Amino acid sequence: AAKESGRSTFCVYQPEMRLEAERRHLLTAELRDALAKNQFELFYQPIMQLADNTLSGFEALIRWRHPQRGLVAPLEFIPIAEETGLIVPIGEWVLREACRAAASWPPHLKIAVNLSVCQFRHTSLLSSVVSALDEKGLQPHRLEIEITESVFLADVEQSLPLLKALKELGVRIAIDDFGTGYSSFSYLRAFAFDKIKLDRSFVAGIETDPGNLAIVRAVVGIGSGFNATTLAEGIETEGQLQKLRDEGFGEVQGYLLGKPQPLSYAEALIYGGGQGWGDAPATAGERM
Numbered sequence: 001a002a003k004e005s006g007r008s009t010f011c012v013y014q015p016e017m018r019l020e021a022e023r024r025h026l027l028t029a030e031l032r033d034a035l036a037k038n039q040f041e042l043f044y045q046p047i048m049q050l051a052d053n054t055l056s057g058f059e060a061l062i063r064w065r066h067p068q069r070g071l072v073a074p075l076e077f078i079p080i081a082e083e084t085g086l087i088v089p090i091g092e093w094v095l096r097e098a099c100r101a102a103a104s105w106p107p108h109l110k111i112a113v114n115l116s117v118c119q120f121r122h123t124s125l126l127s128s129v130v131s132a133l134d135e136k137g138l139q140p141h142r143l144e145i146e147i148t149e150s151v152f153l154a155d156v157e158q159s160l161p162l163l164k165a166l167k168e169l170g171v172r173i174a175i176d177d178f179g180t181g182y183s184s185f186s187y188l189r190a191f192a193f194d195k196i197k198l199d200r201s202f203v204a205g206i207e208t209d210p211g212n213l214a215i216v217r218a219v220v221g222i223g224s225g226f227n228a229t230t231l232a233e234g235i236e237t238e239g240q241l242q243k244l245r246d247e248g249f250g251e252v253q254g255y256l257l258g259k260p261q262p263l264s265y266a267e268a269l270i271y272g273g274g275q276g277w278g279d280a281p282a283t284a285g286e287r288m
């Protein structure tokens with residue numbers, strides 16, 4: 001990871017993501033253009049609370065509607081946006097757009113937004129969050145910020161006070177992709193996360209792999225010990241859903257419950273007759 005604290009360029013420089021100079025140059029110009037031309041879009045993936053099978057909110061996931069290439073997935077442009085610092089204005093757009101959408105929903109529904117480690121290097125993060133909430137009229141506890149352990153790896157002295165300040169605002173903080181990368185128990189002790197999102201790689205084999213089941217049980221224990229909600233990502237089968245329910249997980253998210261979809265589909269799920277999950281347009285519409 002880069003050491004130039006406070007600098008936005010080469011923020012999470014990773015050699016394997018390095019594109020050849022020319023392509024990178026073009027993509028950077030295109031990304032800048034995309035922001036100006038409003039080509040970014042948020043898709044929303046539903047999150048279900050297991051205790052009562054109700055919708056607890058959505059995770060906002062960015063898409064780039066490219067005029068020629070169509071819908072572009074975040075992993076194809078977020079790394080370069082991080083490398084060039086463009087993630088900061090893009091991230092600010094995401095925050096405002098997610099808060100705008102959620103402010104019109106029933107007040108029990110939350111919105112989860114992914115933040116890049118680069119945004120933590122920028123002193124403007126706290127004020128960006130405050131102004132997005134104020135401007136859109138969203139109560140802080142309805143916003144959940146998802147971070148990965150890279151935030152701790154990069155610069156703890158700067159990240160930890162920022163996380164604490166966000167929490168003091170009333171914003172909820174989730175650790176994403178838990179169990180992968182360098183995530184470690186010490187981060188759980190260092191910061192009081194409101195939610196632990198178990199990475200989908202541990203969910204995949206849960207029905208057959210005793211090791212994955214042991215991990216799931218350990219995470220349930222950690223969640224209750226640290227007073228954090230537990231969420232399992234990437235639920236694709238009824239069997240996985242049942243298992244996680246049996247083990248006492250708090251929330252689930254995955255293609256079984258609903259893929260990330262445009263705002264209109266999220267709103268159809270929210271307002272669709274109020275009969276609950278069964279009426280979700282789970283197979284309708286544009287997806288990715």
Ligand code: C2E
Binds near residue numbers: 045073236
């Ligand atoms: P993430 O935050 O861990 O998001 C979950 C990813 O898993 C999403 O991919 C989602 O579509 C996918 N997913 C959800 N359920 C299932 C399932 O049942 N099976 C499978 N196979 N996949 C599932 P997506 O939308 O392509 O996003 C990838 C990553 O890009 C995200 O991972 C997040 O790290 C990043 N990202 C997305 N939106 C933003 C954003 O607005 N800002 C930043 N900084 N990063 C973002």
Ligand code: MG
Binds near residue numbers: 059114146176
């Ligand atoms: Mg996430």
Ligand code: MG
Binds near residue numbers: 176197
């Ligand atoms: Mg995740």
Ligand code: MG
Binds near residue numbers: 177
């Ligand atoms: Mg992930």
